[in-house]
Every structure is written in structure tokens, then in C-alpha cells.
Amino acid sequence: MKDDYLWDKSGQPDPEIQKLEEILGTLRYQPKPLELPEELPVSRRRNYFPLIAIAASLLLALVAGGVWLRVRNQSVPQPQHVEVVPTPAPIEEKKPQPITQKPVVPENAIAVNRRPHHKPVTTALSKRERDEGLAAKEQLMMALRLTTEKLSLIHRKTQNTTPASQIKNQHRVG
Amino acid sequence: MLLMTSEAHALEQPPETPVEAVLVRAVLSGDRDGFASLYDLYAPLVHGILLSRVPRAEVDDLVQDIFLHAFKKLHTLRDAAAFGPWIAMIARNRAVDFHRRSRETVEINDDLRGSESHESRANEILELIRNLPEAYRETLVLRLVEGMTGPEIAARTGLTAASVRVNLHRGMKLLREKLGFMGGL
Numbered sequence: 001m002k003d004d005y006l007w008d009k010s011g012q013p014d015p016e017i018q019k020l021e022e023i024l025g026t027l028r029y030q031p032k033p034l035e036l037p038e039e040l041p042v043s044r045r046r047n048y049f050p051l052i053a054i055a056a057s058l059l060l061a062l063v064a065g066g067v068w069l070r071v072r073n074q075s076v077p078q079p080q081h082v083e084v085v086p087t088p089a090p091i092e093e094k095k096p097q098p099i100t101q102k103p104v105v106p107e108n109a110i111a112v113n114r115r116p117h118h119k120p121v122t123t124a125l126s127k128r129e130r131d132e133g134l135a136a137k138e139q140l141m142m143a144l145r146l147t148t149e150k151l152s153l154i155h156r157k158t159q160n161t162t163p164a165s166q167i168k169n170q171h172r173v174g
Numbered sequence: 175m176l177l178m179t180s181e182a183h184a185l186e187q188p189p190e191t192p193v194e195a196v197l198v199r200a201v202l203s204g205d206r207d208g209f210a211s212l213y214d215l216y217a218p219l220v221h222g223i224l225l226s227r228v229p230r231a232e233v234d235d236l237v238q239d240i241f242l243h244a245f246k247k248l249h250t251l252r253d254a255a256a257f258g259p260w261i262a263m264i265a266r267n268r269a270v271d272f273h274r275r276s277r278e279t280v281e282i283n284d285d286l287r288g289s290e291s292h293e294s295r296a297n298e299i300l301e302l303i304r305n306l307p308e309a310y311r312e313t314l315v316l317r318l319v320e321g322m323t324g325p326e327i328a329a330r331t332g333l334t335a336a337s338v339r340v341n342l343h344r345g346m347k348l349l350r351e352k353l354g355f356m357g358g359l
Contacts, residue, residue: 006317006342007324016350017318024319026296027230029221034213034241036206 259332310345
């Protein structure tokens, strides 16, 4: 059949198509070697997943650490104090002390709002709280170590390329 | 029973891996020779696509450029088996770029030199094919110039076999009409 010849060159040849093939065949591709520059590196697939995973884990760990510190600090009652700065005459400096009563402010003094300096927390913590904090810290460090190990494993796996002979389950497109 | 046995046997056999996929993976793992094999396989396709769109004198250089570009960008190819459709698209885009950048030129072929050679007739017919609708010209050039069959064109370009068949028959019909106006072959 003539249509088959146009489609897959089978069946009865169409003389007109054969003539066209003969004439147009002079324009056919003539094999030439491909000139690839020597210095041109082989393009490789860049896999950013391990880096992104590591960055995300570190960020998560930082956030978790921040939250944990905040919660720990909030559980310790912070003494409030107001620092009084007298203007005209110098007065003897006194160490700021935690006060439980409202301080007596001289009339010529100007009250300045300042953020309270954080005292070392360890002094205000009881032994039980300190032990709890240390245990939580150990748990956090253990979790970070585990995460790092897992990410390293993922990184190693993704860096290993699959041999071409083991490629399976690929289907031709089209 | 026989049917069940043959089905089971078919299920046991792994699906055939396209040679393009194997070659692409080899190149990505550092084998430069693999790309030479891809070039040998697909250069006629790229040549045909360009020949249906740009002046013949530019085709050979553009083929080299396209494969060089493909080598640099191979890591961006997601499906290794789709190398054919991918490089065909690069070739089509490059042909569009060529027309966008280059000034309007007149291709000096053998006709203008007054020659009556076989090649001049080929250029004349090629010009007729280039004036056909875009859907037909590429398929016709791949079939009549590069000598590829319909199934080969479908497999390499990523088009469906039905589309290629329709394009071939409609394009051939239009070409016959144009050749008729020109006094046949």
C-alpha cells in the first residue's frame, strides 16, 4: 500500500516519493565529528537537597534552643529593680539590690527606664532545676547529633551515582 | 494457563531502558564519549529540524552549537529518556533565535547561479517544503531528506505516532499540489 511506504517505507513504493527521496537525499546530514572543547567540564546534576536539609536542621535547632532558653529563663523569677540617677549632686553609689518594696525616690531624681541586667542564672537556680536544665541540654545535643548523622547518611547516598547498568523502570517518552 | 505463564514471564522481565537514558546518565557521570554517541544518534534529527527552518549554509554550524549547548546544560534534563524531545526543542528555539537576530538575507543557491544540477532541484523542493505550514515541514524534511521513518520521527521528537502520520500525509498532499503547479518532478 502506498500510504505505508510514506509512513514506514513498507509496502508498495510510491514512485513520486522515491523520486523526492532521491533528489532531497543530496541535502541529507553528512556525519561530522563533534568538536567539544577539552576544557569544557562535564555538566553534572547539582543536588542541593542535602545542603538545604542541613541548613533547615540547624535553623530548627537554633529555634528550639532559643525557645528552650526562653522557657527556662521565664521559669526563674527575675527580681525587678529601678535604677535611680540623681541629677544635681553626686551621691554615693550603691550597688543595685533586688527590692521587694517600692523604693523611696528623692524628689530631685529622674527615673530612667533601663532593661534589667540579667544576673547569672545559675545563682538563682536550685539544684533540681539545674539538673533538669542539664538533662534537657543533653537531650538536645543528642537530638542534634542524631540529625547530623542522618543528614550525613543522606548526603552520602545522594552523592553516589547509580551505575547505568542498574537503571530500571524507565519508559520511553512519546 | 499458557497466557498466564507468558504474562508472568513478561512481568519478570525488566522494561527495556532506552539507549538515550543510558547514554545521558553515562555523560552525567563523566563519560564524554557517551555524548559523542548521543550526537551520532541525534545529529540527523537536529539537522532536519534546522534545515526546515534556516538557510542551508547555516545549518552545520548551528548543529554544532546546539550540541555544545546541550552538553553544557545536560544536567538540567530531568528525564534522561526524553533527550530527543529536549534537543529537538532546543533546535527549534535556536532556529527562532536565528531569524530574530539575523537580518533578512537571500540564500544564494544553485538556482540563482543558473545551474541545473540535481542539488539545485533539491534546493527548489526544499524551498517549497519550507513554505508549507510549520506542522508539516519538519516532518516532511525528516522523512524525505533525512530518510527517517514515521515511527522513528515519533520516537525521536516525542510527537505521537498519530500526529506524525497526519502531518506526513497532509504535508505530502500539499507538496504534491505545489509540485503540480511547478510542473512536477
